[in-house]
Amino acid sequence: MGCNPQIGGNIETHPQNHHPDEPELLTVKEASEKLRISKWTLYQLIRSRRLATIQIGRRRLIPAAAVQALVQQLQQESTA
Numbered sequence: 001m002g003c004n005p006q007i008g009g010n011i012e013t014h015p016q017n018h019h020p021d022e023p024e025l026l027t028v029k030e031a032s033e034k035l036r037i038s039k040w041t042l043y044q045l046i047r048s049r050r051l052a053t054i055q056i057g058r059r060r061l062i063p064a065a066a067v068q069a070l071v072q073q074l075q076q077e078s079t080a
Helices: 028-035 039-047 064-079
Strands: 054-056 059-063
Touching (some): 028 064, 059 064
16 A cells, blocks of 8 residues: 555665655754654754755755665664
8 A cells, every 4th residue: 555664764865765745855943844844954954064055046955865875874874
């Protein structure tokens, strides 16, 4: 029927795992809500280059894959 994630498994960043209803690029607000962190904390992750972004004009956007990659990196750090 749908994707059946394993408990305790890592989030993969492959395009086939991208949910069709989720936008490819997230605003700062959307990314902070997805990660359940403040916008200030999100900007800290961007400044420290732990979260990749792109800029289109004056807008700063976060690829959904970058959010998934950050989560995976944080999971690996927490088990190391």
